[in-house]
Amino acid sequence: MNQNTILSKTAVVPKNPFGRQTLAKFFRALGDANRVALIGFIAEKERSGSDCVSFLNLAQSRVSSHLSCLVNFGLLTVRREGRFSYYSVTDHRVLELVGLGSAITSDNAESVARWVRSDRNA
Numbered sequence: 001m002n003q004n005t006i007l008s009k010t011a012v013v014p015k016n017p018f019g020r021q022t023l024a025k026f027f028r029a030l031g032d033a034n035r036v037a038l039i040g041f042i043a044e045k046e047r048s049g050s051d052c053v054s055f056l057n058l059a060q061s062r063v064s065s066h067l068s069c070l071v072n073f074g075l076l077t078v079r080r081e082g083r084f085s086y087y088s089v090t091d092h093r094v095l096e097l098v099g100l101g102s103a104i105t106s107d108n109a110e111s112v113a114r115w116v117r118s119d120r121n122a
Contacts, residue, residue, distance in 0.1 A: 030101075037055070038055075040095075040098070041055050050084075074091070
């Protein structure tokens with residue numbers, strides 16, 4: 001049995017519109033390069049908001065927005081200590097998902113490259 005057969009038997013697309021909408025929003029939460037970078041960075045160990053700002057080298061408000069998105073979707077957990085916030089990955093299956101996405105884009109590099117080029121020209 002090949003990997004595609006295994007995935008097709010276990011990967012279930014929700015039958016109801018609300019379930020599909022929720023799933024699409026989940027993938028949208030991962031649809032930003034900065035949020036994907038934050039997940040990888042925070043997966044290494046718990047990180048403070050300041051650590052995340054330094055890592056991304058973006059404005060604090062922008063990083064806060066990305067972190068909030070990931071927390072609101074349950075991908076990160078926030079722990080508050082005084083005026084500081086510390087983030088950790090809630091469910092490490094998201095790392096498997098990011099790894100799978102990376103493998104798929106690598107395996108389909110030619111098609112992905114064409115799409116990225118056409119997306120830039122749009």
